[in-house]
Amino acid sequence: MGITYENNISAEDCAKLRASAGWREVHPDQLRAGLRSSAFIVAAQDGGSTVGMARLIYDGGYVAFIVDVLVLPQYQGRGIGKAMMERVLRNLRDRLKDGYTIQVDLMSAKGKEGFYEKFGFVKRPDNVYGCGMTQRLEKKGRA
Numbered sequence: 001m002g003i004t005y006e007n008n009i010s011a012e013d014c015a016k017l018r019a020s021a022g023w024r025e026v027h028p029d030q031l032r033a034g035l036r037s038s039a040f041i042v043a044a045q046d047g048g049s050t051v052g053m054a055r056l057i058y059d060g061g062y063v064a065f066i067v068d069v070l071v072l073p074q075y076q077g078r079g080i081g082k083a084m085m086e087r088v089l090r091n092l093r094d095r096l097k098d099g100y101t102i103q104v105d106l107m108s109a110k111g112k113e114g115f116y117e118k119f120g121f122v123k124r125p126d127n128v129y130g131c132g133m134t135q136r137l138e139k140k141g142r143a
């Protein structure tokens with residue numbers, strides 16, 4: 001059987017996918033809360049194992065943010081990332097009513113901008129937009 005797409009993912013699988021990309025470890029409580037509060041999740045499955053994910057944060061109104069777009073290294077380059085992005089964007093488009101606009105933002109990892117451009121995202125800054133900006137708030141302590 002080929003790759004299938006589910007709309008949920010365990011915190012453990014999410015943590016594994018994030019680790020596969022070398023991303024920072026998230027406190028398990030925060031990971032579970034983040035997944036629970038997501039507006040939409042896509043998880044790519046091969047047999048019983050999760051090989052990719054994408055996650056949508058949406059305020060229910062006019063602002064959305066796409067995060068945790070990840071495919072296991074050995075599954076990259078097979079159209080899985082594309083299939084997940086298409087599902088996330090379709091989910092968002094399905095929420096549009098006449099006269100509605102939703103601003104969809106994301107933070108591209110270095111070198112992945114071309115992947116997102118294929119779905120209509122534009123790099124910032126450009127003639128219209130300034131830079132996207134970011135910081136991390138942290139409280140030191142044991143997880």
Ligand SMILES: CC(C)(COP(=O)(O)OP(=O)(O)OC[C@H]1O[C@@H](n2cnc3c(N)ncnc32)[C@H](O)[C@@H]1OP(=O)(O)O)[C@@H](O)C(=O)NCCC(=O)NCCS
Nearest residue numbers: 021070071076077078079080081082108109111112114115
């Ligand atoms: C970025 C990522 C999700 C892409 O997933 P993928 O399954 O390998 O991508 P796909 O095979 O679906 O590729 C879809 C299209 O994007 C293109 N593409 C993929 N990675 C690209 C890149 N880094 N730059 C430009 N184009 C890229 C492919 O060539 C393909 O083009 P086509 O449709 O014209 O054939 C995957 O490489 C990944 O998980 N990387 C590590 C984690 C990461 O950095 N995620 C991004 C977080 S912001």
